[in-house]
Amino acid sequence: MSCVYLYRGVRMESSREFIPDPELGLLEQVQEVLRYYNYAYRTEQSYCAWIIRFLNFYDSPQEPAQMGITEVEEYLHYLQEHENASTSTQRQALNAISFLFQRVLGIELTAIAPSRSKRHLKLPTVLTQEEVSQLLSQLRGQHLLMAQLLYGCGLGLMECIRLRVKDIVFAEGHVFVNAGKGGYDRTVPLPRLITDQLQAQVSRVIQLHKEDIVEGYGEVYLPQAVAFKYPLAAMDVNWQFLFPASKISSDPRSGKRRRHHVMESGLQKAIKTATSRTNIEKHVTCHTLRHSYATHLLEQGTHLHLLQKLLGHKDVKTTEIYTHLMKKNVHDVQSPLDTLTEEQG
Structure with a gap:
């Protein structure tokens, strides 16, 4: 089903298959859409938490439908610069916010990439x-x-x-x-x-x-x-x-x-x-x-x-x-020429 929306004076089409009940509160609409698309309960909790944080980020909260790419990018920049959020954490926030705009409000956002974190790559712990x-x-x-x-x-x-x-x-x-x-x-x-x-x-x-x-x-x-x-x-x-x-x-x-x-x-x-x-x-x-x-x-x-x-x-x-993380390194690698020589010998 294709629906037409008016966003900042621009007609936009969305291919949403499910439209939440407009009589519900915003978070209830988010939950309704998440459940329709069978998102995990943990994902529901995470998305709702990120959406609340995003909306509370602004001192004078606007109607979500009046926000857009500028506000999203500003929030992601804040996460990176002031909370030292990793790229992974920024992506979690972006996924939740994108869901709000695209699946709930029917507003398409152009591609937004999380800012590259200043953190050094942390290698995972591995047991022998x-x-x-x-x-x-x-x-x-x-x-x-x-x-x-x-x-x-x-x-x-x-x-x-x-x-x-x-x-x-x-x-x-x-x-x-x-x-x-x-x-x-x-x-x-x-x-x-x-x-x-x-x-x-x-x-x-x-x-x-x-x-x-x-x-x-x-x-x-x-x-x-x-x-x-x-x-x-x-x-x-x-x-x-x-x-x-x-x-x-x-x-x-x-x-x-x-x-x-x-x-x-x-x-x-x-x-x-x-x-x-x-x-x-x-x-x-x-x-x-x-x-x-x-x-x-x-x-x-x-x-x-x-x-x-x-x-x-x-x-x-x-x-x-x-x-x-491998124990083997370049010093442990044997040249194929040496292997060939051994086989011929």
Whole structure:
């Protein structure tokens, strides 16, 4: 559906497919559009927070429809110069503000690039394989299995938390990451070492799901598009979360009583505690295991572009950062001429 808007005296067309209720407040309209397009609840919270900060930035707030590129660029400049915001943080703000203008207000903004941060590139923390072994040895049960998935599959924290039963494809030996890093689907090899543990976890989920059905529950949250196309999927065990919460809770959006996935804070605390019990003198987080996965694969000879696909990076330049973390350096590289000479000898 094409709609025409009058913006600062200029007729503009927008290809928005959904128009929020104009009777709602601005933030409520933002939420309505976000939910229509099935944005994650965390994204909704983040976007609303950035939009509030943007609108409160001006001492005499204007109507958002009277703002434009000038105000957006001024705010991004402020973030960089006065809050020392990284390029990544500026991009988060820009994504939220662009959503407000383009998806909610129907105002097209020309391309705006975040200012390049003055910060020096900070390399991520990476563990050696010996340190990974130390860390895993201090974990138990579900937290151990989750940490093994982070390191063994290169998953981000929320990618692991949001896995569903159907995402573990035992027959083909891979894990399906749905709308993971960068919003892209990808598949990664399933570590053979944890196959039995994963099968046991799936069995526990199946049993728990049966108990929930008996209690009158059993429905799980689904993306809107999936729920519309497959109305019975919410009760299908294959769509249940692989790491379900211990209790039924109310959905913050719909109010429905469901069993959601576990909170990420549990694994974060477990990793922190496990690290304190080792002699690892590094700042270790859940994401450190993903960084370590990437670096170790490069050290083992994995091609950079293949690693890009495994990690779900949109741009290979993001993946290239791990080349700076490899133990191997130019002094370890052997000339192909020397190899040729050795073979002939």
